[in-house]
Amino acid sequence: MALTGLVIIFITFFAGALIVQKLPTRADHHQLAESQKVPFLGGSSPNTHAWQRYHIRYYSMTLLFIAFEMEMMFMYPWAVVYVTEGVKALAEMGMFLAILTVGILYGWREGIFRWQ
Amino acid sequence: MxxxxxxxxxxxxxxxxxxxxxxxxxxxxxxxxxxxxxxxxxxxxxxxxxxxxxxxxxxxxxxxxxxxxxxxxxxxxxxxxxxxxxxxxxxxxxxxxxxxxxxxxxxxxxxxxGSYASETHRLSDEPPAPWRGRGDHGQGGEGMMGGVPYGRMMPMPPTPDIRDGLALDVYRTQVGPFMPYWPAGLILEVTFQGDVIQSAEVVQPPYPPRDIDREPFDRLLHEQTPLAQIERTRATHHLACIARVLSLVELPTLSRRAQIVAARIRANETVAIGPLRKAAARAGLMAAIKPGLGRIDDDLACELGGPVRRAAGHVLDSRNDDPTYTRLGFTPVTQKQSDCQARVAQWFDEAEQALALASAAPHILIAQGQLAEPPWALRAPPLDYRVTELLPGLEWSEALLVLNSFDSAALCRMAPLETP
Structure with a gap:
């Protein structure tokens, strides 16, 4: 009985979600044209597709954040098992930190630490 | 219902x-x-x-x-x-x-x-830059990040990045000709790296100065014209330029006010610019423009003439030699810095001075053929210097300020269409 109730609830929500998804397209008689999908450039059209890579300025900061934050995330559980695991844990952490350091060194070369 | x-x-x-x-x-x-x-x-x-x-x-x-x-x-x-x-x-x-x-x-x-049918599209319904990847779903192709998505290597910057040394991808696009805060008619091909402009080229020049701003100066060539009308036209021209800068620094209400004041001056109403200037100063107009932004050298300022030259500190104004203006106690106003701030301050100063002259001499006529300093360098040839040389290294918002700190005549002279 409980299972039937769950199935009914699931089907109801699934059907509801489908209806909500389809309703706007039924009401909107005019689909978006290709010119409406591109960014507004004062009448000009973009030379390249939106998937073109471009420079995001916060990229280097993100790299640095991941390098330091991942380190700490791994260090907490590591500290718990360090006493029981011993040298093996120390070697693993050493390797992990070495890999992260490569990222930090790369960032350093690219000028992350220069204050602007 | x-x-x-x-x-x-x-x-x-x-x-x-x-x-x-x-x-x-x-x-x-x-x-x-x-x-x-x-x-x-x-x-x-x-x-x-x-x-x-x-x-x-x-x-x-x-x-x-x-x-x-x-x-x-x-x-x-x-x-x-x-x-x-x-x-x-x-x-x-x-x-x-x-x-x-x-x-x-x-x-x-x-x-x-619904009594007027919505217009259908005029351009063909195709993507302007379709993705032409090699994958099964057009998702790129070989290698990391799609490898060679356009049948060529990933775009790399033509010049080293000037800010942080990161050599990452550039984004090249055309901008214009019809945008708010943009010189009407101007189309630039701009290469961005992040939000920093690496290079810019003129695709189409902006429209020349408006006929309503030229009309009294053109008329003066053929017939005598009231000094008040000449000076009112100068004030309206400068206020239109100020309105563009105000809207650009996110002061739309003041921009609207500047345009309304300009329209009232053109309609021969008595309006003061002082309150508008005070309101703009209180709202932080000058604080929003970085000191030194868009500074041009003396030679270029002299070449451009008009308020741009006076904003560089040169006391050169043909009204200075005119006995009519001399009798009214006219002295040219100038700035020193020759940057965006100075040019905006110069527009304000000259607009206020123009209204003061117009009210001091409402009935004086300027003789036919006499040279009256126009609000810009009129009928001047194109310059060798290009406005696009001012833009590299600027962020987009700064570039917009620099472009809008010149009147349309100066921009036209600095942005002629390149002949191949």
Missing amino acids: AVTILGRLAARAPVPVFVAMGRDGAPAIEHLLKSGDIDFTATPRHANILLVAGRTRESDQPYLDRLHDQMPHPRATFWWGDAHSDDIDEARRSASADDPVAPLRALYRKLIG
């Missing part, structure tokens, strides 16, 4: 209009500003009516078509000015002498009510 009532209510809302400013479209905009019944949208996406104000070049038609197609339905184009074709029906055009507010409102009501 409910839908009809809702439709009627919607039709009473301010008319969302995107303005494509052509040559001499300013009077139409002044009409619209006065009415307060028009909602000027920043992009065509939020508008239902595309207002083409004034004359446009034949080469601008594809750009107008794209703007038109970017508007959501229901949509219509409204033409203001005399140069547009007679094929366009009465509901969608207005002569330059007419007030466009009432026909715009009527057109919007019809559009929302």
Whole structure:
């Protein structure tokens, strides 16, 4: 009985979600044209597709954040098992930190630490 | 029934209009500003009516078509000015002498009510830059990040990055000709790296100075003209330039106020610029413009002439040698820094001075053929220097400020079409 109730609830929500998804397209008689999908450039059209890579300025900061934050995330559980695991844990952490350091060194070369 | 009532209510809302400013479209905009019944949208996406104000070049038609197609339905184009074709029906055009507010409102009501059919798209419904990847779903191709997505290597910057040494991808695109805060008619091909401009080229020059700003100076060549009219025209020209800068630094209310003050000065009303200047200063106009931004050297300032030269500290003004002006105690006002701040301050100073001269000598006539310093360097040849040389290294917002700190005549001289 409980299972039937769950199935009914699931089907109801699934059907509801489908209806909500389809309703706007039924009401909107005019689909978006290709010119409406591109960014507004004062009448000009973009030379390249939106998937073109471009420079995001916060990229280097993100790299640095991941390098330091991942380190700490791994260090907490590591500290718990360090006493029981011993040298093996120390070697693993050493390797992990070495890999992260490569990222930090790369960032350093690219000028992350220069204050602007 | 409910839908009809809702439709009627919607039709009473301010008319969302995107303005494509052509040559001499300013009077139409002044009409619209006065009415307060028009909602000027920043992009065509939020508008239902595309207002083409004034004359446009034949080469601008594809750009107008794209703007038109970017508007959501229901949509219509409204033409203001005399140069547009007679094929366009009465509901969608207005002569330059007419007030466009009432026909715009009527057109919007019809559009929302459904009695006027929404216009279909003008350009072919194809993506302007289709993704041509090699994968099964057009997702790129070989290697990391899609490898060779356009059949060529990943775009790399032509010059080393000037800011942080990161050699990452550039984004190259055309910008213009019809945008708010943008010199009307100008199309630039800009190469960005992040938000920093690496290079820029002129694809189409901006429209030359407006006829309403030129008219008294042209008339002076053939007949004597009141000094007050000359000076009022100077004030309105400078206020229009100030309004552009005000809207650019996110002071739209003050920008609107500047345009309304300009329209009132043109209508021979007595208006003071002082309160507007104080309000702009209190709102932080000068604080929003970085000191030293858009500084030009002395040679270029002298070449450009007019207020640009005086903003560089050169006391050169043909009114200085005119006995009529000398009798009125005229002394040229100047700045020192020759940057964006100085040019905006110069416009304010000169506009205030012009109004003071106009009120001091309401009936004095300037003789035919006499040289009256125009608000810009009139009839001057193009310069070797390009405005695009000022832009590399600037962020986009700074570049917009630099472009708008020059009047349209100076921009035209610095941005002629390159001949191959």
